[in-house]
Structure formats: structure tokens, C-alpha cells
Amino acid sequence: MYSEVKCKKCRKTLFHLQQKNFLLNAHHENLSKNTSEMEDTCDTVRDENMVHLDENFLPHWISLKIEAEQWSKGRINCPYCDSRIGNFDFVSGSRCECSNSYLPPVHLIKSKIDLVS
Numbered sequence: 001m002y003s004e005v006k007c008k009k010c011r012k013t014l015f016h017l018q019q020k021n022f023l024l025n026a027h028h029e030n031l032s033k034n035t036s037e038m039e040d041t042c043d044t045v046r047d048e049n050m051v052h053l054d055e056n057f058l059p060h061w062i063s064l065k066i067e068a069e070q071w072s073k074g075r076i077n078c079p080y081c082d083s084r085i086g087n088f089d090f091v092s093g094s095r096c097e098c099s100n101s102y103l104p105p106v107h108l109i110k111s112k113i114d115l116v117s
């Protein structure tokens with residue numbers, strides 16, 4: 001299980017993962033599950049390049065950004081170096097490639113962050 005998320009550019013800690021913080025895959029499954037327990041419903045689950053966040057347990061600074069944009073859509077930038085690390089979209093409701101599920105609205109780009117154990 002991961003314990004913190006860091007910006008890949010400035011290497012500063014963005015937030016610590018506590019028991020209530022959930023990283024989700026595209027099918028709203030908790031990433032703390034053993035990967036062998038996850039259903040192989042589509043290739044997105046295995047090969048996704050995004051880490052989705054449970055909108056009920058967001059870090060405070062991300063919640064403030066979403067509220068400032070009035071729960072519509074926008075970018076998530078590192079609060080330290082202003083590098084883009086993700087997006088949120090509460091308007092269009094994108095679907096997973098398998099068409100079985102809507103993607104969680106808040107996500108971080110795996111290539112822009114470090115997930116530290």
C-alpha cells in the first residue's frame with residue numbers, strides 16, 4: 001500500500017494517504033486491494049495511466065481548487081511548483097474504455113506523480 005503522493009517535478013509531498021484516502025482505478029475499485037483480487041473487466045484496469053481519487057476523501061487543497069471552479073472541470077496543479085499533475089471533470093462524465101463504468105471525476109496522471117510506499 002502507498003503511504004504518500006509526491007510531485008515528480010519538485011519531489012515535494014502532495015499528501016499522505018491515510019486509511020480513509022482511497023486511490024481508485026477506472027472501475028471505482030480501491031487500489032489497496034490485492035491486484036489478483038481485482039476483476040479483469042477491461043484493459044483499462046491493468047494498463048491505466050491515471051490514478052483516480054475518491055471524491056469523498058480528497059486532500060483539502062484539491063477540494064479548494066474544485067470548489068473554486070464550482071464543481072465543473074479544471075486542472076490540478078502542484079501547490080509548490082505549479083506543475084500540472086491531474087484533472088477533474090464533474091460535467092461530462094467520461095466512460096471507461098470498456099463502456100461498463102463512468103470514470104471517477106478526479107484523477108492524477110501517474111507520470112507526473114510518485115506513489116511512495
